Amino acid sequence: MAAKPRPSQRAVPVIGEDSRAGAEAARLDLGILEGHLGYFVRRLQVEIFQQLITALAPFNVRPAQFSVLVLIERNPGQPQAAIARSLNIERAALAKMLHELERRGWIQRLPSVDDGRSHALFLTGAGEDALTRIKALAQDHERRLERRLGARRYRELAALLKDFG
Amino acid sequence: MAAKPRPSQRAVPVIGEDSRAGAEAARLDLGILEGHLGYFVRRLQVEIFQQLITALAPFNVRPAQFSVLVLIERNPGQPQAAIARSLNIERAALAKMLHELERRGWIQRLPSVDDGRSHALFLTGAGEDALTRIKALAQDHERRLERRLGARRYRELAALLKDFG
């Protein structure tokens, strides 16, 4: 079928309500995607992470590494499994990540006194120093995001997302 | 340093306002992550996509493939670059994805009449049939998501995310 499909090449851009000056490229019709929350959540998440990665580039830290460092700082002595559960990271992935953070001299793994199987995680002094500066960069990023979204939208989004856990 | 770090193994779970019955595992203190919108956007996005992937599993379709099929259906004859731009997908990644969709017999690439470099994209009959059913599964998923978030929160989130473009 469709041996001779109509070449319905409509160069007419289907733009939505957003018709700013010099809209660079034609936006296509999103169809049913307009009704899918996940599409918009994904786009926002990608934009935020791209900017966060750029913001943390001076320390070559990825968002996931940042979140692990923060949890270790706030919950010293916890085993890997607890960190992994709290952040929804696979144990295997976390182990690899911790090797890298240990190689950089930012974290320590000490044998747990309670449980011979587990490691108690701590930041080193260098890790604390690095994280202090990384957190400052992350806060700058967050303030830029707040400006980008507008203070009201930022606040409402945060409230909606936080009380759904 | 920290030759003898205090074994501050506090098994006391730091739980927030969410103290449901049988809170399975101790939630750790998220620290500064509580103030980062990206953290919560990411968690929601991961949950939505995991459920969507499960919902679309009968057709072995990934979210990105789904969005490409929808855009081709709604914008027949468009070249690959237009799809890639609209969905924020790399041209190279889209080319690979289209090969797979073509292999399944869901899409066609015809030489563009306007531009010798580009391919005009169309769904095949089989592609239209598949997409009709895939969209139904996606809609079921969306209704589950709406129930999961609550109708009010779902509606407010959608409104906030859609008008930020």
Added chain:
DNA sequence: TATTGTTATACTCTATAACTATA
């Protein structure tokens, strides 16, 4: 010169499975 589609590479993430050592 710039753009379209393509191939190739690399790196991250994610998901599994299998293994050890402990519980």
Added chain:
DNA sequence: TATAGTTATAGAGTATAACAATA
């Protein structure tokens, strides 16, 4: 038997660079 940590693998997503054909 279950759990903690490790290693290995495979798949998907993302980001680049390079190339041929065309504009």
